[in-house]
Amino acid sequence: GAVVSQHPSWVICKSGTSVKIECRSLDFQATTMFWYRQFPKQSLMLMATSNEGSKATYEQGVEKDKFLINHASLTLSTLTVTSAHPEDSSFYICSATGVMNTEAFFGQGTRLTVV
Amino acid sequence: GIQVEQSPPDLILQEGANSTLRCNFSDSVNNLQWFHQNPWGQLINLFYIPSGTKQNGRLSATTVATERYSLLYISSSQTTDSGVYFCAVDLFYNQGGKLIFGQGTELSVKP
Numbered sequence: 001g002a003v004v005s006q007h008p009s010w011v012i013c014k015s016g017t018s019v020k021i022e023c024r025s026l027d028f029q030a031t032t033m034f035w036y037r038q039f040p041k042q043s044l045m046l047m048a049t050s051n052e053g054s055k056a057t058y059e060q061g062v063e064k065d066k067f068l069i070n071h072a073s074l075t076l077s078t079l080t081v082t083s084a085h086p087e088d089s090s091f092y093i094c095s096a097t098g099v100m101n102t103e104a105f106f107g108q109g110t111r112l113t114v115v
Numbered sequence: 116g117i118q119v120e121q122s123p124p125d126l127i128l129q130e131g132a133n134s135t136l137r138c139n140f141s142d143s144v145n146n147l148q149w150f151h152q153n154p155w156g157q158l159i160n161l162f163y164i165p166s167g168t169k170q171n172g173r174l175s176a177t178t179v180a181t182e183r184y185s186l187l188y189i190s191s192s193q194t195t196d197s198g199v200y201f202c203a204v205d206l207f208y209n210q211g212g213k214l215i216f217g218q219g220t221e222l223s224v225k226p
Contacts, residue, residue: 031213032211034212034213034214042214043218043219044201044214046213093158095212095214096212102145102205103163103212104205104212105146105160105205106150108155108156108157108209111156
């Protein structure tokens with residue numbers, strides 16, 4: 001299967017600071033990447049859809065100014081959590097799909113803790 | 116919106132036992148995937164199965180799209196099978212790969 005790498009795996013930051021999370025497709029070109037959020041003991045909720053070279057599409061209720069998404073190339077999308085607060089603490093995970101296939105492959109996830 | 120329901124929510128098995136996990140969905144789907152989330156949070160792709168039956172070792176899956184359900188079979192379970200199993204669907208009118216997840220089945224296999 002295709003490989004998606006996410007970095008960092010975990011991060012602790014102070015309240016009010018910004019954190020950038022990277023999602024890379026290592027062995028295929030990802031025309032579309034998706035960002036999800038997962039709270040403890042809950043399912044994954046889609047936050048936004050990221051297409052290379054265009055603005056991200058955010059799901060209802062997700063603040064686009066707080067969760068900045070950039071998809072600058074066919075192998076890299078980034079999620080920046082701006083002015084993080086303790087309630088932003090969560091597990092963030094990205095997925096990617098290729099040009100010819102709609103099967104989604106996921107990164108390892110990033111556990112964000114805001115103190 | 117579409118509802119994706121998984122059952123049972125929790126399952127405890129003795130090593131070597133078999134089990135069936137179910138995923139019901141309320142609308143036509145373009146695709147359905149099964150995942151295993153390990154204790155570190157990584158989602159492992161198990162099956163990409165919009166319809167039909169597939170097998171991979173001790174695991175197999177069947178999706179009956181016309182009746183809007185999918186089943187994941189685990190045979191001869193092992194302790195390493197423990198974790199949360201998710202099914203996820205994407206809709207015909209949505210972008211491919213944009214997944215809606217069920218709530219998951221948490222499986223615990225005891226030695």
